[in-house]
Amino acid sequence: MKRIITLCLLFLALSGLKSFAQPKCYINGYYLTLQGDTVVGELHFKDMMYLKYKSPDGREKKFSPSDVKGFTIQGKEYASWFMEQYNTKRFFRIEVRGYYSLLSFEDYHSQQTTFFNGTSTGGIGFYADNNYSGYYLQKPGSDFLLPIPKIMEKLRKFITEHFADDPVIMKKAEEGTYSVDSIFQLFREYNEYQDKLILNK
Incomplete structure (x- = not known):
């Protein structure tokens, strides 16, 4: 039975399930040229x-x-x-705009499988993780994106390094309030803090 469960988990891990849905046909939208012009029409994007x-x-x-x-x-x-990892440009989805912008990227072509000990799978567990998929921080005036760690301890260190000027966020980070699941909340709170600083100048 344990062997069957393990095989099922392996199949799911390697099946390449995509977390970001993409349209399969042309849909109304617009794109921006390199000169900043808006061109309206039907769009379809892939990967x-x-x-x-x-x-x-x-x-x-x-x-x-x-x-x-x-x-x-x-x-x-x-x-x-x-994208430094590919030494070329990629499309990123803008999740939050502000003093700090939050972007997301889904890597469909580079998959990494991690193995770990797990009692529920007979001593061995695993999951497939796309190497560069996840969230990225874009600071004002910067042309580079910073990958946001997925592991809690590394995320806490990341927040300490890049959000240190907001005392409320730092306190919440020490209490373990923020995780990858609450990354939207983190960015909105920090942008609100920056907006208040600008208004009070």
Whole structure:
């Protein structure tokens, strides 16, 4: 029985389930040219790497993240950013805009499997984790994105390094309030803190 459970977990781990749903057909939206112009039409994107555009007269174009500034589809905004890990640009979804912006990336092509001890799986457990998938911090005026750690201890250190000027956030971080699941809350609270500082100047 344990062997069956282990095999089932392995199948799920290697099945490459995608957490970010992508449209499978053309959907109304718009993209931004490198010059900042807005072009409206039907869009389709794949694997955070390519964007297809269909004009009202049916003509199609294919763009890489280096060809456009970004695009918006289904109410979700994406921007092209240089990704050091690939030494090229990729599309990132903008989750929170503000003094600190929160972006997310889904890596569909680089998978890592981690093994660990687990009593529920007969002593061995594992899970598949896309190497560069996750959330990224973009600081004002910076062209680089900082990957946000997924492990609690490393996340706490990350917060200490980059959010240290907000005493309320630092106290919550010490109490273990923040995790990857509450990363949106962290960014919104910090941006509100920065907005108040600007208003009080």
